[in-house]
Amino acid sequence: MAASAPIPKTIYLGAFVHSVSLSELEICERGAIGVDEAGLIQFVERGVEDVEILKGKEGWGSAEIVSVEGDGWFFPGFVDTHTHAPQHPNTGLFGKTTLLSWLDTYTFPLEASLSSLPKAHTIYSNFISRTLSHGTTTCAYYATRHVPATNLLADLCLAKGQRALVGRVCMDSLSPEYYRDESVESAVRDSEASIQHIRTIDPSGAIVRPIVTPRFAPSCTAPCLAALGTLARDADAFVQTHVSENKSEIELVAKLFPDSESYTHVYATADLLGPKTILAHAVHLTDEEQELVKRTDAKISHCPASNTALTSGCAPVRRFLDAGLTVGLGTDVSGGFSPSILEECRQAIWTSRFRAMGTEGDKAKLSTEEVLYLATRGGAKVVGLEDRVGGFEVGKEFDAQMVKLGDVVGKPKEGTNGINGHGGFVYKGEEEGPVDVFGWESWDEKVQKWVYSGDDRNTVAVWVRGRLVHQTKRFQA
């Protein structure tokens, strides 16, 4: 399997870009990152003029060199803090539904069908490859309520070398008869079985870890939530769930849990709220709920594409950041319409602008630097990996993508695809992606062009822990 193949000692040579704080990107034009056979970063050099000097470092003489030429750079792999792998075939399908009608119309029937393992294999293989192709090196996955398919998702992440949190979905209430846990006992037992499997295939949790996954308060009884709280504590596992996504959902929770002070308090009561808890959406948190999240050090997965597509609302991310909450980005496929965290960066920018158009004014606006931070270091904190991934420092593991923009416009290469009868003008977009470069852009402008116009064609190679897990034809072309 890929994940067990040896990794050659490698020097990654050329420009690199990463967040150094919420508001600041470092752009190093001539860098060198040395990665050892365990995938650990052993040195990070700046202002590198001659690779031979680096190869003279003791023990690095025979290292492989992976260079990014010209307009490209290395960037940390993205962290997707919330997505639903089984919903991948429904990407783009939501019509005018909102959360609760969308679940019944699109989501539950598809998820239920993953009782078929061959179907699960097709969907999960494809989705992991897709998310890798968009530069996602770590992903917090909801699976379905089926143990075999959940275990298969973990197997496939390990085989393909993508860092993942994989959760069997618990739901013993208000779900269709054909798709729910039979009892609290079976819900806990099945979740335990999945945790057990994942810890067997990857005992150190280096690549794949289990995560306790109560779907959301409306689909779990109070005893089920409490039992899952106990399970998470006993297993020392992460927890993921949804909170306060949609106003009708919030009303429903208030009816189902009349004694609870708020939606967020439902989870606190069940001992499900803590530093290892990922709360997706959090669009409509009250001040008291926000305070509770802060106090328990729970983490927030901001899912703007989904929140827009399902008309859930615009989460107040500036307020969260000002309050010191930990925030990452989540694609939330298929409420979200794209498996790309780069698209999610854009959507985070747009929803912050919509808040700015309202009463909050310009301070609500997120900057390019801020969304890239959320997509990497912020996400790493959300999934508890901030010491391992999210940036390029000695001692971290090398989770990265190589970004290449298009070749400079007006310099056609031999062999590229021309357009019939157009006097030889070469259309390069098919191979080189959507970003046009004219040769006069600053480094900052190249990064901006990537963020606002780039796509998976610009992510030409992806590494997790030093292992190559995705490449396009332009990698080392």
Add this chain to the structure above:
Amino acid sequence: MAASAPIPKTIYLGAFVHSVSLSELEICERGAIGVDEAGLIQFVERGVEDVEILKGKEGWGSAEIVSVEGDGWFFPGFVDTHTHAPQHPNTGLFGKTTLLSWLDTYTFPLEASLSSLPKAHTIYSNFISRTLSHGTTTCAYYATRHVPATNLLADLCLAKGQRALVGRVCMDSLSPEYYRDESVESAVRDSEASIQHIRTIDPSGAIVRPIVTPRFAPSCTAPCLAALGTLARDADAFVQTHVSENKSEIELVAKLFPDSESYTHVYATADLLGPKTILAHAVHLTDEEQELVKRTDAKISHCPASNTALTSGCAPVRRFLDAGLTVGLGTDVSGGFSPSILEECRQAIWTSRFRAMGTEGDKAKLSTEEVLYLATRGGAKVVGLEDRVGGFEVGKEFDAQMVKLGDVVGKPKEGTNGINGHGGFVYKGEEEGPVDVFGWESWDEKVQKWVYSGDDRNTVAVWVRGRLVHQTKRFQA
């Protein structure tokens, strides 16, 4: 030149999709569209089982056949009712600026540099190829204030076969010293020169037409606007300008034109408002202004990507449609961050959802069908081509794109690009684009997937007036 090469009589065979009304798409699974040597649609057949029967039609026995197989379909070419070709290199660059600071920081310096014809050639060639690659068969272009570069843009549109309205930008006020018309007289003279050139290279206006282009009220004096109103009337030409995009801009117009009842009335006073006028943005129109637009039958170009990127606001499109205004979509590069009308369809959906999250509720939401109408028939009405393009009917000209989604997931083809060491799983996104198809989708779902997840990789061929003007490797592969 491509535009003068002969067109073979052709039958386009397979599924086609087009709008039949604002709220309704026709999806014809087995269609045949016969296009003659002039690019005119001579027949449209539905329920076609055997192409030989069609070839038995008198005069069609030797027609070429262009088939779209399996999951693909023909769709009308998109109409982009507002974009700025010279700003293309700035796509994705706007930071946190809003309209007026953005103009000074990014836009005016770049536009001014198109006094260089080689630079204009590089930028315009690339941009036309880009817009064609996204299926845009008709485009209303702002050029710059330079006559030679404006004429070059028209030449290139004609050579590449893209239907276009091309406008020399008039601006004699409040613009930088280095980039403005010297006088009203020179503004009119230069605009006339450009109109003259365009009508010389394409006397019938079949492909390229001139358009009178006062940049926007703040950059034109009242005498200049009045002279352009006279010019447009005398030349029987279309007019394009901006209106009510941003609140600071509206305040500026109120100061500059203190006797005018409103921003829109400034144009009415100059005789610039009529059925051949395209008003871009119209985000903050008052009821009185909307009534004036309706009464004069002026048209609206909705530019949601730009309005979001520059935090201008969300235009009330549902209100416009309810009032019976004519609306199309505009990419407004580089205020907008993409040259794709498909992306603009999505952005129109998102901004309508943001209006829905506010006081307007669900009725503000635009549907997939509605945005596709705006992108084709709506846009055709905006640019005065509703009798020629926008749908597939006998007598219309064949402006179309062939859409192909990915091959069904789980059926890898020989020769596709695998991922190293991943047990043979084939990542097909690079060649087949971002849309995954699993084989169980309905036709309606395939269209939804294209709209919400597709990109230029899914537009595998494009025709204008029956002439092939763009293709990717997957066309007829």
